[in-house]
Amino acid sequence: MALVLKNLTKVVRGVTHIKPTSLTLKKGHFNVLLGETGAGKTSLIKMMAGIDPVADGRLLMEGTDITDLSTQKRRISLVHQFFVNYPHMTVFDNIASPLRVAGMAKSEIEGRVGEAADILKLGPMLHRRPHELSGGQQQRCALARAIAKDSQAVFLDEPLANLDYKLREELREMLPELFAGRGAVVVYATSEPEEALLLGGETALMVDGQVAQFGPTAEIYRAPASLTAAQVFSDPPINHATVQKTGGQFRLGDVKWDAGAKAAGLADGRYTVAIRPNHVLPFATDAARTALVGRVGVTELSGSESSAHFEFGDNGWVSLAHGTHPYRLGEDHTFYMNTDACLYFAADGSRAA
Amino acid sequence: MKTENQKAWFFVLPVLLLVAFNALIPMMTVVNYSVQETFGDNLFFWEGLGWFEQILRSDRFHAALGRQFMFTALILIIEVPLGIAIALSMPRKGFWVPVCLVLMALPMLIPWNVVGAMWNIFALPDIGLLGYFLNHVLGINYDMTQDPVAAWVTIITMDVWHWTSLVVLLAYAGLVSIPDAYYQAAKIDGASNWSVFRFIQLPKMKNVLTIAILLRFMDSFNIYTEPFVLTGGGPGNSTTLLSIDLVKIALGQFDLGPAAAMSLIYFAITLLVSWLFYTLMTKDDLN
Incomplete structure (x- = not known):
């Protein structure tokens, strides 16, 4: 039982905004749409909600074709990035509005609104x-309006984007239990990789109006299928550079390292290496042993972690490590890369190893 | 110690003067006439509240007041729903918006006496376009100079033609101020078009509609020029509305005392109804 997209396409005035997209969004966990602003997350949600017209393809809910069904008849909920509540109604009436429209009995409405308000700690504010x-x-x-309603699908379009940090954390923790056991397909759009990882479930990486990769969130984080997918699912941005493989060794400028078990089988030639910033450290460890020397440009301290942007070869690289480290801006510093965590991509961007 | 002075009062003076010459002094003249009898030559005799009593007991006044309420009620019943319906069916964006707005505004730009004259000629049974069409093409016996019903139909139609636009424009202003997000949210809630109207559009239009109804009430309750030019209050007295009757008493019969008393009663009714309506409509907004 799921929401199935079959080659769903969106065209606006002759321009294709969403290329044919096929996904199976299941119940019981979060389905995250991860992509930068303009990648097509909201467009895809609007098509699934029936707000925007579908140019081509089909949309199936629990096996029933709902492509041509009006939004009103779809039994869905949608929470936007900006807060949409009816301004002339109280909180109670706002939460109750979809239930009233559905013609539910008054006592049941009160029960459901009360339950939703309790979960979201809105009890004292119902009459505001x-x-x-x-x-x-x-x-x-x-x-609360979204959970009070008996929906088959709930779309959350960057619902936390306009909230301050603390509230975002608090609500994000609430979200999974909020929708657990409600029997609705939950679709969550976000531009933050960290959010996708925290919510788990399955993630669809969206780039330029199409899905670059879809699968269990942790899995596609560990094993991105393409350089683009790796770039979308990394914050700070993933480091990458062109490398040459000769024999059992990779060479990047003056730096050489052994290919290791997983990349040993690759044919000799040029590849793109990509490595997440947390595998490039300002100190050597048992795993991070390959030294890179680069000039430190910008350093940032975020709580317990510190990041350093340094120039290496033709590219800017980022290192992310726990603790604070004595960088001197504008001077060379030695970083250590864990080559076991390197991802290798072929010339066409597809994953090689 | 802080010095206090009363100079600030001078800032209020211009407004005070304006209101005095604009409203208070003319009104006091009317009050002056309403309690006295005059035979010209600036000779006045004290009458007390006699004229008020006479007007309030007069069948003629009751009849005119009844006609006046009927006229106002009829045009409100027609113009408000019609105005809302037209506003709802107007486009919210695109090329046709300015076209619609200008077309809607046109009738309101025509001077009132011209509107009366236009409809008079338009409705004449043998030479008017409407009158000729009804009588000689559709075969309906229509003559507003002879038949009270025809006269009423004509003045109501004329007012609807002239003033529905006001309701349309105000209602439209209320409608375009509703963000798309509410329509979307309502769709997702599963709301029918009626629910969207009842729970989103109507509440959002409430304030402008209150103003629209208030303006239409006051204007229609005080209407003079158009029906005077169109029917002159006839046939008989069938379309003699309050203001027409008032002018007949004041200028036709030169009964200045009763006319002044009637003006004040007329004014009090308009004020009372407007105040009641506005207070009732806005009492929810206060809490």
Whole structure:
């Protein structure tokens, strides 16, 4: 039982915005759409919700074709990045509105609204108007409306993007249990790789209006199928450079390392190596042994982690490590790369090893 | 110690003068006439509240007041729903928006006496386009100079033609201020077009509609020029609305005392109804 997209395509005035997309979005876990702004996450959601017209392809809900079904009849919920509540209604009426429209009995409406309000801690605010709430409360109200309704699919389009850091953390922790056991397909769009990892489930990486890769979130993080997928699913940006394989060794400028078990079978030639910043450290460890020397440009300290941007070869690289480290800006520093964590891509961008 | 002075009062003075000459002094003149009897030559005799009593007991006043309420009720019943319906069916964006707005505004730009004259000629049974069409093409016996029903149909139609646009434009302004996000949210809630109208569009239009109804009430309740030019209050007294009757008493019969008393009663009714309506419509917004 799932929401199935078969070659779903969106065309606006002759320009293809969403290339034919096929996905099977299942129940019971989060289906994350991860991509940068403009990658087509919202467009895809709007098509699934029936708000925007579908140029081609089919959409199936639990095996039933709903491509031509109007939004009103789809039994779905949608929470936006900006907080959408009816301004002239109280929080109670806002949460109750889809239930009233569905013609539910008054006692059941009260029960459901009460339950949703309890989960989202909106109990004391039920008789206020949306403009009397804080941003976090407004978004909780929108979420309560989504869970109170008996939906087959819930679309969350960057619901936490406009909230401040603390609230975002708090609500993000709430989200999985909020939708657990409700029997709805949950689709969550985000531009933050970290969010996708925290929510787990399955992730579709979106690039330029198409899905670059789809699968269990942890798996596609560990094993991106293409350089593009690796780039989308990495923050800070993944380091990459062109390398030459000769015999059992890779060479990047003056740096050489052994191909290791997984890349040993590759034919000699040029490849692109990509390595996540957390595998490039400012100190040597048992795993990170390959030394790179680069001039440090910018350093950032974020809580317990510090990152350093340095110039290496023709590219800018990033190192991300726990603790604080004594970088001197504008001077050379030696970083150590864990070559076991290197990903190799062929000339066409597909994963080689 | 802080010095206090009363100079700030001078800032209020211009407004005070304006209001005095614009409203208070003319009105006090009317009050002056309403409690006295005059035979010209600036000779006045105290009458007390006699004229008020006479007007309030007069069948003629009751009849005119009844006609006035009927006229206002009829045009409100027609113009408000019709205006909302037209506003709902107008495009919200694109090339046709300015075209529609200009077309809607046109009737309101025509001077009131011209509107009356236009409809008078338009409705004449033998030479008017409408009158000729009804009588000689459709075979309906229509003559607003003879038949009270025809006269009423004509003045109501004229007012609807002239003033529905006001409701349309105000309702439209309320509608375009609704962000697309609410329509989307309503669609996702599964709301029918009726629910969208009832729970989103109507509440959003409430404030502008209150103003629209208030303006239409006051304007229609005080209407004079158009029906005067169109029917002159006839046939008989069938379309003699309050203001027409008032002018007949004041200028036709030169009964200045009763006319002044009637003006004040007329004014009090307009004020009372407007105040009641506005207070009732906006009382929810206060809490």
